[in-house]
Amino acid sequence: MYDETTHPPDARHHLASLLMRESLIDKQVVAATETRTPLLRMLPEAHVVKIGGRSIVDQGATALPALVTVLGEVLKTQKLILSTGGGVRTRHVFSIGIDLGLPTGVLAQLALADALGNAHILGALLSPLGVVAIPPEMFGHLLPLFLHSAPGVIFNGDPPYSLWEHPPEIGRIPPHRTDAGSYLLAECFGCANVILVKDVDGLYDADPKTHADARFIPEIGVAELRAMNLETLPFDEVLLDLLERSRLVRRFQLINGLHPERLARAIAGENVGTIIHAD
């Protein structure tokens, strides 16, 4: 830490504060910011519900209307922050973008449009309830106001990383997609729940579509899940990293939206799918 008794005042014009003159990269300084002050939960009663793109929205009338009916019931008593995935259109634009040699940040920017389109599809179905898709530019800043005025809001689940998306460990696909964006929003606002609605009952130790003996996993911690080294995960892999560093939202639940009644139970706190939690 900077010691004024041994170092003369410098030519930088500082504002007096706890972090004055400090390097925010210094490990000791960083550790000192982990104070006992409890973190504020800005929206502790809201539930974040992500509706899968490929798994639900792309299925059209076979999956979405039944889920919307349940959402309508839930919205009578609960505040919901709804988000959507980009689905097959995002997969398509990724494949074209990769073929054209475009970098990860550009792919992330392109993907925003598909999830936003799906947010508007969901918003059209929920519009009688006053639940609409909010433009991403104002969504975060005005979220508490919107949620105070309407039973729910919809956003494109993507985090606004866009050109600033991180290069992935392997290949070119943006690692922070709509599962991650939905989770990160819930973590920042201290929401009650994160529920990812897909077309599988939850997590299995193998793909149940190809392995008849796949074992269902109702609840699991991040470390144990990592140790299993599964070939695929039914959610953005980066969620495991994010959960490890979570402060407020220490778990999320994966449920099957083809059984829409499970959504109401998950929001009520029941485990009706798979709960993945920080250790």
Place this chain on the structure above:
Amino acid sequence: MMEGMSGDLLTELGKNLVSGSLSDRDLMRQTVGPVERILPEANVVKIGGQSLIDRGRAAVFPVLDEIVANLPRHRMILGTGAGTRARHAYSVAIDLGLPTGVMSVLGTFVSMQNARMIHYLLARHGIPFIEPAQFPQLPLFLAERRAAVFFGMPPYTFWQQNPAIGRIPPHRTDTGSYLVSEVFGTRSMIYIKDEDGLYTADPKKDRHAKFIPKITVAELKAKDLGDLVVERAVLDLMERAVHQRSIRVINGLVPGNLTRALNGEDVGTLISAD
């Protein structure tokens, strides 16, 4: 529906992406391939907040003069740090228990103030300040005016990730500037700070700190230094980068350093991923 997109229009990779899992590592290995450099002639130059801009005219004007002098030869995307006001805002936020995402918003505002000030001082040269939404105009500004100013914070706002330790946003202006250089495949990433480059410790606090002119990310990580001259997240991102595999840190208080760095000369510290 899904069937609507599985026709002959799709490449083999397209078919696999439409039907497969994006957490499947084998599938991810198919997504490699050549990546275009979008702005290969541009340089990203980050002007430090606490290190440079907070010093005021004495430090800022010579750097701006050097930027202007280099306009005929180099295209520059100029990012700004935040500095002492961000530290103040972070301190208040920590005291109130505000989450990292809100602190990210606060840091953005401070780096935006600095970008506006740098922009007004360069305005007579026709150099604009662009917010993230205006980045599609960046190529035009670079072609016409050779430079543009942006705020260094990545626009993550409420979606900023928690740090492993503490509460301060881990992705700040060094990271945001770096990611601009990586996504556009620029020819260089130069950080202007107030030290000659990287040292074994903070030279402001430890007079025995040794200067490191050149180092790899792996070597640097192995040293596990208590303090660094760039955000730690930049090192992680460099290891995964397609284009921007090295960064340079220079002392902006020494006239001529920026010009030398833009010319590709060995000045300051070069940190490389390879």
